[in-house]
Amino acid sequence: MSVRRFVLSVAAAALLVAPAVAGNKLILPGARIAVAKSTLTVQPASEWNRLGARPGRNAETWTLDGDALNDLTFYGGIESGKTLFRDTDRKNQPLPQVSATMLVTDIPALVENSYRIALGTASMSIGTVEPVAFAGGKGVRFTYAFTRQGETLRRRGEGRGAMIGGRLYLITYEAPALHYYDRSLAAARQVADSARL
Amino acid sequence: MRRWGIAAALACVAVPAQGWAADKVPPLPPYVAAYQPTNVDERGAWMMADEEERHLRDAADVIRDPALNAYVRGVLCRTVGEDRCNAVRLYILRVPAFNATMSANGTMTIWSGALLRLRSEAELGAVLGHEFGHFELRHTLSGFRNRRSGTDLMAWASILIANSSALQMSTIGGFYAFDRAQETSADMIGVRYLATSRYPSAAAADVWERIMGEADATAIGRHRKANQRYAAGFFATHPTSLARATYLRDAAQAIADGGSAEGNAYRAALAPWLPTFLADQVKLNDFGGSEFVLAQLAADGWTTPLLFARGELYRERGNPRDLVAAAGFYQQAIDRGDAPAEAYRGLGLALLRGQQAGPAGIALREYLRRKPDAADAPLITTLVAS
Amino acid sequence: MRRLVCAVIAAVVSAMLVAVPVQAQEKTGVKPGFELRPGTARIVLLRPSIKVGAQSTAGMFEPNADWTAQARENIDAALAQAQNSLGNTVTDYVEPVNADPAILSEYQALFDAVAQSVIEYQFFPGNRLPTKKRDGQFEWGLGGDVAKLPGLAGADYALFVTTEDHFGSTGRKVLQIFAALARVPVTAGVHKGFAGLVDLRTGELVWLNADMQMGGDVRESDGAQKRVRQLLEGFPGKPAAAPVTVASAH
Numbered sequence: 121m122s123v124r125r126f127v128l129s130v131a132a133a134a135l136l137v138a139p140a141v142a143g144n145k146l147i148l149p150g151a152r153i154a155v156a157k158s159t160l161t162v163q164p165a166s167e168w169n170r171l172g173a174r175p176g177r178n179a180e181t182w183t184l185d186g187d188a189l190n191d192l193t194f195y196g197g198i199e200s201g202k203t204l205f206r207d208t209d210r211k212n213q214p215l216p217q218v219s220a221t222m223l224v225t226d227i228p229a230l231v232e233n234s235y236r237i238a239l240g241t242a243s244m245s246i247g248t249v250e251p252v253a254f255a256g257g258k259g260v261r262f263t264y265a266f267t268r269q270g271e272t273l274r275r276r277g278e279g280r281g282a283m284i285g286g287r288l289y290l291i292t293y294e295a296p297a298l299h300y301y302d303r304s305l306a307a308a309r310q311v312a313d314s315a316r317l
Numbered sequence: 318m319r320r321w322g323i324a325a326a327l328a329c330v331a332v333p334a335q336g337w338a339a340d341k342v343p344p345l346p347p348y349v350a351a352y353q354p355t356n357v358d359e360r361g362a363w364m365m366a367d368e369e370e371r372h373l374r375d376a377a378d379v380i381r382d383p384a385l386n387a388y389v390r391g392v393l394c395r396t397v398g399e400d401r402c403n404a405v406r407l408y409i410l411r412v413p414a415f416n417a418t419m420s421a422n423g424t425m426t427i428w429s430g431a432l433l434r435l436r437s438e439a440e441l442g443a444v445l446g447h448e449f450g451h452f453e454l455r456h457t458l459s460g461f462r463n464r465r466s467g468t469d470l471m472a473w474a475s476i477l478i479a480n481s482s483a484l485q486m487s488t489i490g491g492f493y494a495f496d497r498a499q500e501t502s503a504d505m506i507g508v509r510y511l512a513t514s515r516y517p518s519a520a521a522a523d524v525w526e527r528i529m530g531e532a533d534a535t536a537i538g539r540h541r542k543a544n545q546r547y548a549a550g551f552f553a554t555h556p557t558s559l560a561r562a563t564y565l566r567d568a569a570q571a572i573a574d575g576g577s578a579e580g581n582a583y584r585a586a587l588a589p590w591l592p593t594f595l596a597d598q599v600k601l602n603d604f605g606g607s608e609f610v611l612a613q614l615a616a617d618g619w620t621t622p623l624l625f626a627r628g629e630l631y632r633e634r635g636n637p638r639d640l641v642a643a644a645g646f647y648q649q650a651i652d653r654g655d656a657p658a659e660a661y662r663g664l665g666l667a668l669l670r671g672q673q674a675g676p677a678g679i680a681l682r683e684y685l686r687r688k689p690d691a692a693d694a695p696l697i698t699t700l701v702a703s
Numbered sequence: 704m705r706r707l708v709c710a711v712i713a714a715v716v717s718a719m720l721v722a723v724p725v726q727a728q729e730k731t732g733v734k735p736g737f738e739l740r741p742g743t744a745r746i747v748l749l750r751p752s753i754k755v756g757a758q759s760t761a762g763m764f765e766p767n768a769d770w771t772a773q774a775r776e777n778i779d780a781a782l783a784q785a786q787n788s789l790g791n792t793v794t795d796y797v798e799p800v801n802a803d804p805a806i807l808s809e810y811q812a813l814f815d816a817v818a819q820s821v822i823e824y825q826f827f828p829g830n831r832l833p834t835k836k837r838d839g840q841f842e843w844g845l846g847g848d849v850a851k852l853p854g855l856a857g858a859d860y861a862l863f864v865t866t867e868d869h870f871g872s873t874g875r876k877v878l879q880i881f882a883a884l885a886r887v888p889v890t891a892g893v894h895k896g897f898a899g900l901v902d903l904r905t906g907e908l909v910w911l912n913a914d915m916q917m918g919g920d921v922r923e924s925d926g927a928q929k930r931v932r933q934l935l936e937g938f939p940g941k942p943a944a945a946p947v948t949v950a951s952a953h
Contacts, residue, residue, distance in 0.1 A: 185820055296813055298848075300813075303846070
């Protein structure tokens with residue numbers, strides 16, 4: 121086999137991995153903007169960064185210091201039959217699906233079970249659960265605690281969601297319990313409070 | 318001196334178990350306490366295990382309840398004997414899957430999913446004894462070595478050989494087959510522990526027969542085919558449950574020992590944790606598997622925690638017929654007289670989602686009456702009011 | 704034919720031994736306006752996180768306890784030496800007997816998360832956050848409660864150190880050459896490290912050195928000294944550096 125054919129055949133067998141360059145964008149305060157490729161809009165009073173990488177088709181994440189330190193995620197109108205974020209192993213560990221008949225009490229349960237399956241442990245627990253107006257509908261606000269897989273750093277979260285028109289609208293804010301959660305809680309809550317459909 | 322002991326151990330176990338008569342159970346290999354790693358790879362594995370144990374010490378997943386830990390440790394010691402037991406540090410992890418692990422430096426973990434599925438001290442001893450067998454036979458290390466040379470070969474193949482997929486497949490088979498042999502020998506040494514303990518050695522086979530059933534139930538629940546086969550699938554790190562159940566059953570019959578499995582003592586020790594482990598299982602979104610586990614646990618009758626868990630399971634899946642069935646299970650739990658307040662909550666939510674607002678309101682109000690300081694009381698109040 | 708193949712391989716090898724096209728590998732971040740004068744502060748060095756092993760042909764990490772133990776010994780010794788010339792007193796952290804180890808490990812985990820975030824979202828191009836791209840800006844921290852950690856009373860700063868080395872095996876290096884022919888990206892070896900100084904009064908990370916391609920073979924004592932020198936390069940408060948003459952091979 122000639123050198124050229126050798127090189128070509130090896131090159132043909134090689135995988136060309138193009139790096140996924142999805143830029144992170146600055147979100148300026150003041151303007152009302154749509155999030156999560158949906159009709160959900162928010163009006164932040166302070167600046168944020170929007171990550172180029174999305175957790176799911178109708179989801180989007182904002183952060184101040186990086187998603188491991190603060191993570192504000194929007195889910196815009198997840199419809200019946202869809203999951204909260206992408207399945208990593210749909211065959212053996214399918215995530216629970218949204219259902220149009222879900223009650224507000226089912227929203228924290230959906231988040232809890234999705235995280236338990238995605239994290240592979242039972243270390244996700246829901247804390248307080250309260251009624252709240254959200255995006256013009258009767259919603260639920262809930263707190264939770266969890267740990268990422270392979271880590272010991274404890275994390276806390278707060279979610280707000282509602283079922284509107286048979287679709288799930290949800291905003292979650294998560295950060296390490298140590299220092300970071302409290303640091304950006306007010307800013308995150310302001311954004312979630314401003315949510316409208 | 319140490320090497321002799323281990324070599325003797327390996328020689329003893331290398332012979333596959335074939336019809337042992339009751340009075341000819343081979344004695345357990347002499348156990349050498351305070352084993353220290355002797356070569357580079359082994360020290361590496363121990364070091365990794367030591368660092369991981371630091372993490373385990375601090376991990377959120379660990380169940381630290383002293384009573385449960387003392388009980389599980391007691392079963393381990395009764396199975397493998399005090400000498401061996403002292404070499405082990407045992408951790409119970411809150412992970413809703415059937416598994417137990419052993420690492421090179423004597424750290425053993427058992428997962429809450431295993432504790433949920435086991436039904437007696439003998440079965441627990443079978444699982445813990447199997448894990449200890451890996452430690453005694455120094456399996457962690459050989460598995461690692463074999464895996465390393467296998468993946469090296471694959472990396473080369475992908476570069477040099479255009480059509481390398483065939484080579485890759487058989488190399489994967491290579492190091493998984495190594496794990497299967499290790500699992501078999503750990504099974505056999507586990508049976509021998511049981512044989513020399515006061516527990517019946519048939520318990521080991523019982524475990525695998527049920528695990529097989531559950532795997533089939535999970536597959537069917539997910540609209541896939543049930544596929545428990547005799548020969549291990551290509552990617553199986555463990556011999557298939559059927560193969561294990563078969564050779565373990567054969568070994569136990571040859572030993573023909575008796576003894577009490579201590580099912581009641583086991584259930585009593587698990588009772589405080591049962592509702593938690595059931596809840597963890599239900600939240601896995603595995604309808605078929607969870608139904609199977611519940612039915613197995615209900616072999617001696619449907620108790621209140623089991624009925625409540627079944628209600629939660631059906632309500633979680635949430636199809637219209639499921640909601641009706643769920644309401645029925647919650648009601649049965651309530652009728653037994655010792656149901657927790659959450660049973661009324663579940664009943665109310667199932668009815669509400671099934672468009673029966675009137676009866677739902679009654680149930681939810683009863684929940685609020687019984688548990689006014691519930692975490693979700695304000696939310697439920699809103700639901701009732703609307 | 705054979706000579707042609709050898710010539711191709713030789714060309715590839717020599718190409719590789721010249722610059723490997725990777726992004727900027729080393730960065731330092733300093734809180735704007737921060738300065739530390741020699742002889743003014745007490746610094747506590749927390750137990751360094753050290754991991755050393757080999758990288759098999761397939762890229763799998765093989766921990767090596769001998770190497771790690773050697774590295775720990777060497778790095779500890781090099782740090783002990785360097786500690787005395789940092790301009791301020793640097794003492795080793797002593798975990799108090801009754802202290803809850805969980806809270807310290809929580810802070811170490813948080814430091815790792817923060818350092819990784821600095822690297823991912825501020826230091827290196829490719830994934831920077833717009834709010835972290837501004838000139839001269841460096842705002843990171845562990846929170847004001849870090850001073851309440853047991854055993855840190857009386858200290859002004861805490862020094863966190865992490866290094867990780869996966870040495871590429873011969874197999875991996877040769878693979879890299881052949882991979883270059885096939886244009887498959889294969890990197891040999893991982894040598895990363897970071898050192899961070901935290902102001903215990905405010906919890907702010909006032910100084911962070913991160914390097915994804917560190918020099919010095921930590922299994923040898925002079926290599927560990929080089930490594931520690933790189934980790935502590937530009938350490939605040941260090942008196943003007945004495946000329947360094949050790950020229951060890953990378």
